[in-house]
Amino acid sequence: MPRMTVNGEAVDAAAEPRLLLSDFLRHTLGLTGTHVGCEHGVCGACTVLIDGRPARSCLALAVQCEGAEVVTVEGLEEGVLHAAFRRHFALQCGFCTAGILMSLTAFLRETPRPTEREVREVLSGHLCRCTGYTPIVAAALDAADA
Amino acid sequence: MTGGERVEDRALLGGRGRFIDDLPAPPRTLHAAILRSPHAHAQLGSISAPDGVRLFTGPEIAAGLRPFIAALRAPMRHFPVATDKARYVGEPVAVVLAEDRYRAEDALELVEVEYEPLPAVVSPSAAIAEGAPLLHEAAGTNLANRRRFSYGDPEGAFAAADRRFAIEVSYPRSAVTPIECFGLIAAWDPDADAFEVTAPFQGPFALHPVMAAALGVPANRLRLRTPPDSGGSFGIKQGLAPYIVLMAAIARLAGRPVKWIEDRLEHLTAAGSATNRETRLEAAVMSDGRVTALRYTQLEDCGAYIKAPEPATLYRMHGAMTGAYDIPNLEVENSIAVTNKTPSGLNRGFGGPQVYFALERLMHRIADGLGLDRLEVLRRNLVREMPHRTASGALYDSGDFGAVVDLARTAIDELRARRAAARAEGRLYGVGLAAAVEPTVSNMGYITTVLEHEDRLAGGLKNGALAAATVAIDPHGGVTVTGDSIPQGQGHRTVLAEVVAGVFGLAPADIRVVTEFDSARDAWSIAAGNYSCRFAPAVAGTAWRAARTLRGRLARLAAARLDLPLEDIRFEGGMVGAGPGREVPFARLAGLAHWSPGTLPQGVEPALRATEFWTPPELGPPDAEDRINGSAAYGFIFDACGVEVDADTGRVRIDRYVTAHDAGRLLHRPMADGQVRGSLSNAVGAALFEAFVYDGAGQPLAGTFADYPPPTACETPDPEILHLESPSPFTPLGAKGIGEGNTMSAPACIANAVADALGVDDLELPLTPARVAALIP
Structure with a gap:
């Protein structure tokens, strides 16, 4: 039974040693906002914050998060970044969006005034098939400006 | 035009979307894992597992099913699971059920299957060659269908032409892999002998009666529901249809609800893709650049089975084979092959990229061959009068194609200036153009163009788009x-x-x-x-x-x-x-x-x-002369781009991309632009990075997103999007579609630019660095 906090709450649930963090979040805790797109660490959809840093939850075991603070999309404050995504039409199907929000949240915290190039590099860890990325870049730059 | 924020977004941004794998499953649901063939072609022997494994073999499953109904009456029986032979890598051969997905995958490892490998055919031309191994012995051939069409007087036009130009292209397989894979929950009600399936199936619902018939129930006993959200489809989730039948059948056999969530390896191997196609296209051309006739020879590769709605990919464009041009004479020979590859299906652009890659590459070469300006040759051939009936029967509804091209004129001048500046510095820079019509709202009868007219009459003429x-x-x-x-x-x-x-x-x-x-x-x-x-x-x-x-x-x-x-x-x-x-x-x-x-x-x-x-009254069935108006309305796209090729690595960088559209009346401009950006990014993937490559034995070589690399934010251009709005007289709001156009036009436009940069005639997609580097003079 891993002891961790998820979105600030202590978790009280058992996990088999082989259970992926993504499956633990989704199916054990019911936090289905984290999405699974490839289970091999490329698409970025399942990105969460582990101790403040973005990580692929499909490449982590739940038991590895013993003692960690995990934040998922459900734990993000719906603030300027979310508003910028709405304003710029930065999502269509919304399946990749949670992971992108997690990466951008960590990135903008560390780099409050990024260049477009820096934003695109961060986003290159995420695959989006719907938007062509431009509106996501615009939303990130807009949120950084706010 | 309105264009407000999307009502969908708050829930999706908050992680409160409800996708298939987020929905609660019914009590006592079992989770399925699919055992898939590791061989491209193999005779199946016994399939067994230790006691305690809930195993359902192909023959057991198919015993309760009927073969899928297909548009072609070729003797190529298709079930959602292999019964006698496996015909592509990834074809389901058995299904196991367990309490969760982890245990189901454990159980898969305990299943023993006897395979007797057979020689495989991978390319469509090899498949229809004399002596090729047969996929479907009952058919006696891998050539599922061949038809020849002639409109106007192509022979006369070729005889009278000043020049002839020809191109041979091989268009590869790719797919706009949605980030959410397939998934479904299937249940069977024994009291009503009725199925209930929830799946992000995207249609067309012409497949609903096909699925019900395969299950052997009237269509009112297959209740199909979709989740509130779907994580992208781009045509691909049409491919859920066989899995809906497969898992519904398992739910009936097991007497328990079944949930199946596809993983990415399964998806990239077996979900489906666009067809690959081998095309020879020849044009009769006058010395001023006017094209008077086209002659297509197309060989379509539908993979191991002609899975409904195929061979629709080949026939969706049939009325519009002359593209954006006024070309009165047309000849088409269409052949359809089966090969030991994953069955093809819907993919964004459906049938368009294969046609426009040949046509727009050829237009570029015609101009070069005549020593004329490429833009002028393109413009000279454009359809002028609206509405316009094409040689093969499409009715283009509205628009001023020349005016749309003119929207991009200053951009083209600027691209040419960039090219001149880059070349003065010894850099490899090229400019590409492409024009395309984008068919929207499919005539449900176009697929019957594949049949002889007598067969169409016998089966009942099909048409319309309710x-x-x-x-x-x-x-x-x-x-x-x-x-x-x-x-x-x-x-x-x-x-x-x-x-x-x-x-x-x-x-x-x-x-x-x-x-x-x-x-x-x-x-x-x-x-x-x-x-x-x-x-x-x-x-x-x-x-x-x-x-x-x-x-x-x-x-x-x-x-x-x-x-x-x-x-x-x-x-x-x-x-x-x-x-x-x-x-x-x-x-x-x-x-x-x-x-x-x-x-x-x-x-x-x-x-x-x-x-x-x-339903639009303009959508009639194919006539006795095989003329077909395949779609209710036709948008227009004109693309221009500049690319720079890295002389050391062969990497293609899209410097600037301009895309001008007439999609009729736009209902929501920001979302229309979103469709343009999305379809362009999909086309960039198809043009530069993505292909489902198979080795000579039919083994797929792209099983992860590392081997099948969709473009990221660093490779995807930020296009300049221009619009004219010529309302369609044939749709209630004057709107046309806009979501597929760039997937059709952009692979050709990018390839034209790369050909211009390198000064080469023949290109094969995707234009990966290795491939391009080999072409650098």
Whole structure:
């Protein structure tokens, strides 16, 4: 039974040693906002914050998060970044969006005034098939400006 | 045009979307894992597993099924699971069930299958060569169909031509892999002998009766529902159809609900893709650059089975094989091969990229061969008069193609200046152009162009494209809209709310749109679904018509209530009537219809719920001469781009991309632009990075997103998007589709630019660095 906090709450649930963090979040805790797109660490959809840093939850075991603070999309404050995504039409199907929000949240915290190039590099860890990325870049730059 | 924020976004941004794997499963649900063939071609022997493994083998499953109905009556039986032979890597051969997915995958490892490998055929030309191994012995050939078509006088035009130009291209397989893989929950009700399946299937619902027939039940016993959200589809989730049948059959065999979530390896191996196609295209050309005839020889590779709705990829463009050009003479030979590869299916652009890559590459070469300006040759051949009937029967509805090209003229001048500057510095820079018509709202009869006319007559002529929508007003004046569009992220709820709000003089926020679909309750017909860009032209227009019907009822009610002439009644700001003092709130009027139907004036229909169906009368069946108007409306796209090729690495960088569109009336400009950017990024993937490559034994070589690399934010250009709006006379709102155009035009445009940069004639997609580096002079 891993002891961790998820979105600030202590978790009280058992996990088999082989259970992926993504499956633990989704199916054990019911936090289905984290999405699974490839289970091999490329698409970025399942990105969460582990101790403040973005990580692929499909490449982590739940038991590895013993003692960690995990934040998922459900734990993000719906603030300027979310508003910028709405304003710029930065999502269509919304399946990749949670992971992108997690990466951008960590990135903008560390780099409050990024260049477009820096934003695109961060986003290159995420695959989006719907938007062509431009509106996501615009939303990130807009949120950084706010 | 409205264009407000999307009503979909708050939930999706908050992690509160409800995708298939997020939904609660029914009690006692078992999880399925599929055992798939590791061989491209193999005879199947015994399949066994230790006691305790809930194993369902192909023969056991197929015993309760009927083969899928196919458009072609070739003896190539197809079940959702292999029975005698496996014919592609990834073909299901057995299914196991367990309490969760982890245990189901454990159990898969315990299953023993005897395979006797057979020689495989991978390329379509090898498949139809003499002596090739047969996939379907009963057919006696791997050539599933061949038809020749002639329109106008191609022989005369070729004889009279000043010049002939030809191109041979091999278009590869790719797919706009959605980030959400397939998934479904299937259950069987033994008392009703009825199935209930929830899946993000995208249509076309022509496949619903196909699925029901495979299960051996009437279609009203296959209740198909979609989750509220779908994580992208781009045509691909049409490929859920065989899995719906497979898992419904397992649910019946097991007597338990079954949940199956596909993983990415399964998806990239076996979900489906566009067809690959080998094309020879020849043009009869006059010395001024006018093209007078085209002659296509197309060899389509549908993979191991001709899976419905195939061979639609080959025939969707049939009426529009002359593209954006006025070319009166046309000859087409279409052959369809089966190979030991994954069966093909819908993919964004469906049939367009294969045609335009050949046609637009050839137009570029015609200009070069004649020593003429490429833009001028393109422009000289454009269709001018509207409406325009093409040689093979399409009816182009509206637009001024030349005016759309002219939108990009300054951009082209600027691209050419960049090219001159780059070349002066010794850099490899090229400019590409491409023009395309984008067919929207598919004629459900176009696929029958593959049949001889006598066979069409015998089977009953098929045509049309029924769209359905329902608008209901509740006793408080709340408006609910449903439609048969089944979105996968395209914001249909937002657009329908805006369209219907406009009819009633309400705010979009007053309208509730429900897009999760239920085949047992919603109005639908076989054309239902999210494909061929049918939403804006067909479904939004049909919802608008349904709202207009109710508006007419309410207007008569208001006129009687207010003692006003009917023509004075307006719907504005939540009020109905003729201005202050002579109006009633919309909500009160609605309440009157519900609470006091006995007091309504004579002749006013009390029901505040209207379902409308709409089909464009322009969509007839193929005629005796095989002319077919395959789509209700045709948008136009003109693309221009500049690319720079890295002389050391062969990497292609898209420097600037300009795309000019006429998609009729735009219902929501930001979302229309979103469709353009998305389809362009998909095309960039197809042009530069993505291909389902197979080795000589039919083993797929791309099983991860590292081997099959969609473009990221660093490789995807930020296009300049230009619009003209020529409303279609054939759709209710004048709208046409816009979601597929760039997937059709951009691979050719990018390739033309790379050919220009390198000064080479022949290119094969994707233009990976290794491939391009080998071409650098």
